[in-house]
Amino acid sequence: xxxxxxxxxxxxxxxxxxxxxxxxxxxxxxxxxxxxxxEQRIEILDWHHANGxxxxxxxxxxxxxxxxxxxxxxxxxxWCKNEExxxxxxxxxTGSACSAKRICQTQHAEVTEMLDLWVSKAMADxxxxxxxxxxxxxxxxxxxxxxxxxxxLNLSEGWLTxxxxxxxxxxxxxxxxxxxxxAETVDKEQQRVQExxxxxxxxxxxxxxxxxxxLFYA
Numbered sequence: 001x002x003x004x005x006x007x008x009x010x011x012x013x014x015x016x017x018x019x020x021x022x023x024x025x026x027x028x029x030x031x032x033x034x035x036x037x038x039e040q041r042i043e044i045l046d047w048h049h050a051n052g053x054x055x056x057x058x059x060x061x062x063x064x065x066x067x068x069x070x071x072x073x074x075x076x077x078x079w080c081k082n083e084e085x086x087x088x089x090x091x092x093x094t095g096s097a098c099s100a101k102r103i104c105q106t107q108h109a110e111v112t113e114m115l116d117l118w119v120s121k122a123m124a125d126x127x128x129x130x131x132x133x134x135x136x137x138x139x140x141x142x143x144x145x146x147x148x149x150x151x152x153l154n155l156s157e158g159w160l161t162x163x164x165x166x167x168x169x170x171x172x173x174x175x176x177x178x179x180x181x182x183a184e185t186v187d188k189e190q191q192r193v194q195e196x197x198x199x200x201x202x203x204x205x206x207x208x209x210x211x212x213x214x215l216f217y218a
Contacts (some may be wrong), residue, residue: 016079021034035150042090045083055080058204080148085109114141119167130167131160 036044048058055076079086094174115138135155137166142152153159163169197207 023149036066036069038086038090040066040069041079041086042073045079045086075148078148081146108145111138111141111147114144116167119169120150128186131157134160134163150154190198 029083043063044058047061048055051061056073057075059071059073062069115134118137118141119129119134129132138153138155196202
């Protein structure tokens with residue numbers, strides 16, 4: 001009797017309805033988000049003006065070319081606001097500066113100006129300026145200036161030291177009653193008093209401060 005000859009093994013067709021197979025075949029690809037270089041910003045803004053100045057269209061067009069920038073319409077809007085300053089910088093920058101991705105403090109000139117003005121007034125009003133206060137104000141002003149999250153400074157101790165040096169801020173020794181209480185204690189007490197005033201609905205005309213004793217009466 002003749003033995004059957006084994007032919008080539010036919011592939012087994014798998015059903016595409018298997019959710020596990022489909023899920024494994026379509027694994028998401030994650031890309032690290034990058035900051036745009038100055039040169040890329042100018043390139044994108046040039047195309048934006050030459051093609052109808054539609055911010056959503058510009059973001060969609062360059063999202064294919066530079067996917068790691070993850071461009072959206074709000075960012076194009078922010079870039080348009082900073083365009084004049086960036087073009088001035090681009091005209092005077094060297095090749096390495098144009099390709100740099102780190103945003104220098106001087107590139108947030110509007111934020112620096114707002115903080116400088118606030119610090120000048122605070123010093124004139126005798127407000128105690130701590131590192132925490134300066135950082136909080138910087139964050140507030142970056143919000144007002146619509147600075148993208150990935151382009152903000154990390155406000156390190158080095159940044160704080162450089163800012164104090166540039167503006168002439170020094171650690172000031174307080175005398176008298178002010179030297180007896182820590183700034184954190186003052187902040188907590190102010191908050192507690194404000195909560196009491198709100199809770200009991202005291203009017204401003206019903207609140208008094210005895211200066212020598214520093215006690216509040218209502």
